[in-house]
Amino acid sequence: MSYAPPVDVAAHGSYGPGRAEAARAAGRPVYPFQGRIGSPEFPAVSGRYHLYASWTCPFAGRAVAVLDLAGLRDVVGLSYVDDERDGLGWAFRERRGADPVNGFRYLSEAYDATEPGYAGHYSVPVLWDTETRRIVSNHSTLLTLDLATAFADHAEPTDPDRLRAEVASLTADLHAEFPAATSAR
Numbered sequence: 001m002s003y004a005p006p007v008d009v010a011a012h013g014s015y016g017p018g019r020a021e022a023a024r025a026a027g028r029p030v031y032p033f034q035g036r037i038g039s040p041e042f043p044a045v046s047g048r049y050h051l052y053a054s055w056t057c058p059f060a061g062r063a064v065a066v067l068d069l070a071g072l073r074d075v076v077g078l079s080y081v082d083d084e085r086d087g088l089g090w091a092f093r094e095r096r097g098a099d100p101v102n103g104f105r106y107l108s109e110a111y112d113a114t115e116p117g118y119a120g121h122y123s124v125p126v127l128w129d130t131e132t133r134r135i136v137s138n139h140s141t142l143l144t145l146d147l148a149t150a151f152a153d154h155a156e157p158t159d160p161d162r163l164r165a166e167v168a169s170l171t172a173d174l175h176a177e178f179p180a181a182t183s184a185r
């Protein structure tokens with residue numbers, strides 16, 4: 001496993017809106033990969049798919065929350081890109097760990113593997129198919145919906161009390177961390 005080099009904005013610039021704008025200018029969806037789990041191309045098979053997420057992205061966080069709530073941690077893989085990026089986009093570094101599936105150093109490699117020469121936006125979350133070695137979806141709404149519904153045969157039965165202690169502990173930590181935000185209640 002290898003890591004991307006440190007963020008280098010001086011060399012690569014910032015990750016700006018340019019790639020998303022290029023997609024729009026080309027009349028292409030900004031989130032163009034929209035395969036559906038449960039379709040003939042992407043059947044809901046345990047162990048076949050991997051979610052690339054980011055600690056910093058609320059859309060990715062929502063997909064990760066669904067993995068937990070649906071009891072899919074052993075069904076769909078999960079790893080995280082680094083929290084920061086330069087003009088080369090999301091990357092795998094020591095802070096959040098290497099890419100355990102493909103050994104990519106940059107998430108752009110997943111996009112290029114799916115569509116050589118891909119000129120659009122490099123976003124997270126990304127749902128990757130380990131069998132066809134391509135992105136199923138980078139459309140957060142659709143992929144999150146599929147995670148919530150398509151693996152029903154594999155999901156743990158929902159137990160509303162299962163996460164209650166963890167939620168209480170996290171809530172207590174958040175109140176301690178942000179007393180001003182919660183004291184008005």
Ligand SMILES: N[C@@H](CCC(=O)N[C@@H](CS)C(=O)NCC(=O)O)C(=O)O
Nearest residue numbers: 015057059122123124138139140141
């Ligand atoms: N609306 C998007 C949400 C995904 C998104 O906006 N991801 C952001 C992070 S929250 C991203 O990866 N942006 C590229 C970047 O900042 O490098 C979707 O439907 O997938």
